[in-house]
Amino acid sequence: MRENYEYDMFENYSEVVMLLVKVRQQNLTEEEEEKVRSWREESPENEVLYAKVMSVEFMKMKMAQRACTDSERAYAKVKRRAQRRVRVRRFCYLSSAVASVFLLLGGWFYFDRMELSGLERLNAASEIIAEGSKAELILSSGECVMLGKGQLDSVWMHEGMEVHSTEGRVSYTGERLCREKCDTEELQYNILRVPRGGEYSVVLGDGTSVCLNSESELRYPVQFDRGERRVFLRGEGYFEVAKDPEHPFVVEVEDAKIEVLGTIFNVSGYAEEERVVTTLVEGVVRLSSDNESVLLEPNEQGVLDKDGHLSKVEVNVFPYVAWQKGLFVFRQQSLERVMQVVSRWYDVKVVFKDEETKRISFTGNMRRYGNFEQVVRMLEMTGGLNFNIEGRTIYITEK
Template sequence: MKSMKTYTEIPSLLSKAFLGTLSEEEERALQQWRDESPENEQLYESEMNTEYIVQKSHEVARVNIVNGYMNVLLKRKRNVRVRRVRRIVSIAAGVVLPLLAVVLWYGTRERIEDVSEQVASVIRHGGVKAELVLADGTTRILGSEVTDSLLVQQGANIVVQNQGVSYCVDSSVVEERYNTLRVPRGGEYSITLSDGTIVYLNSESELRYPVNFVGRDRRVYLSGEAYFDVVQDEAHPFIVDMGNSSVRVLGTSFDVRAYADEDEVLTTLVQGSVKFSAGKEFVTLEPGKQAVLGKSGSIETREVDTYLYTAWKEGVFAFKRQRLEEIMKVVARWYDVNIFWENVSQKEVTFTGKMKRYDDFSKVVEVLEMTGNTEFVIKENNIFIREK
């Protein structure tokens, strides 16, 4: 059992440390706590970060954290076995920094188990998995549990490993044969094409590609989302075909998002240069720029933080003032859940922050519920979203 000192003194000491009002005795007590474990020291450093405090203070200004936090505690009491907290520090509503210290403290040390243990065991994060369809129609299920193996196809050896597949081809073969890599909801996978280009496929995505590039260009066909790290070859441009639009590159890194159930096709350039085209329109992108193809068929360009559109391949959900409806589309594909909106107004709630893709769904709900007046009701793999 944690001592009462942990629950009552440390949040107050953290707020005083930020304000620079610690007495010598309090400073020694805080230092002793910091020296007890690396986790304590990490927590101290994060809460002394000015940008972090400012961000949290803005959240305080937008929502009633005190009521929200108490509601979460009550919900936790209903849904799971609760570790008792003997005393909650009394906080004056007008004192922002001590309030932040307590909220952040409990948010970090007491991970609020907002979803029942039964639900947490049902809705798990996605994983490394895909289906490989060879040119002759043969299929092979791929995943992180698959042992290393070698598939022999006419003109190519396909190396299958637990994190992805790669192609070693016979350059003398001139016949163009296509394979297809399908990544289901709740999956992600990577592939190294015959030219050395690496493609990271996100959930619910499909890539059709030649076993060996034999023509004037290197053309692949994508639906869904993928990040491309293209090997440079000026004589053979690399083209990503999304049906009603395409991206043409020589050698670069970029993300393409082209889901059938979304209104926009997005191409985000990380480095190099690409030409995005749709019909007779085209734009040439520079690093940090994004091409947006809307339902009207016109192309717009905008400057973006590329991390927000590529963090998924690093195992992170990253959002900045993103609408909840858009966030839940991303989350639903990864956790393979169905979303139902009981209050349409909740679609317009915005969120800024990062979450780990390999956390269980309960962690995602915990973070999203604490940012406003949104409530998630979970029934098996169906998620009902409503106003609190």
């Protein structure tokens, strides 16, 4: 259940609304751009509100309402309400804010300027969505079980374990009863494979939870033995490791090895990125290569590069774990890096018309579960970019 929070519905509410109007008109000064950026970063609710106001759905709704909108009456009514300090749940705050901005914006002054080609482009982008929960589970027998949205909950026995499958998660139980048996038998492995445009979670037999990002896979024993708990990752995963000091948990990814006892961390090791990045949220982990190792503490990040060099730095962990909270969070990332992450999630191909465009720096938050239109809208505004969409291929140029 979400907690209660107390909000000022903006000390100068009308300024926020007018800034959003100017965003839609692409008529912000540098100072105003910074104000909008700061407001968006204050809370996830502000970012969701921003995305709604910038969406194609909002545009269509306001076009339908333009004939009957009384902006002055709406402005006066909402302004009175906004100046009251109220205690609300997060979702109540968001609903009120969205409704208020919808009324205040009116819409006619922007849509009269909207070019038809731009609307068609955004419509094309709005049709590109990520499928979300989908994966394939490859059993030790070689059998492949397809997992995804709309599936019925199911339970079956496999290698002495009870396997529970629900939408978005597969889990194993019975591990404690199997350890003695496993000591005398060869470990049997399952593979959870997540394609581009998907994500999925698995709860291992020891209670460890792993959330896999798009284009990732985890190979793991159906039952752990009495020794270490070792799994093998390709791509990106968010781990919440069950505490068991007598049985260390080890993650192998590319040329790196991560050793933990019980902790929360994110690790990204996509082959095409040629590095392994481990970001520690809680606990302690040791990141090792063939030649050296580093010990990580909370809010530290270890990087193993393609040359085998290990380094660590202090970081704000949120941008690196926000993906499994439903957000993309970028801080001074190159456009090439941004689109690498986004294209993997939306399962699209990105083509840059020149190398300079790849190096444009971007900072901002985006809803992970929105459609691709929100990405186009935000990047075109902040980066001075043009997107040409042909099916699932995106061509990017500077304006």
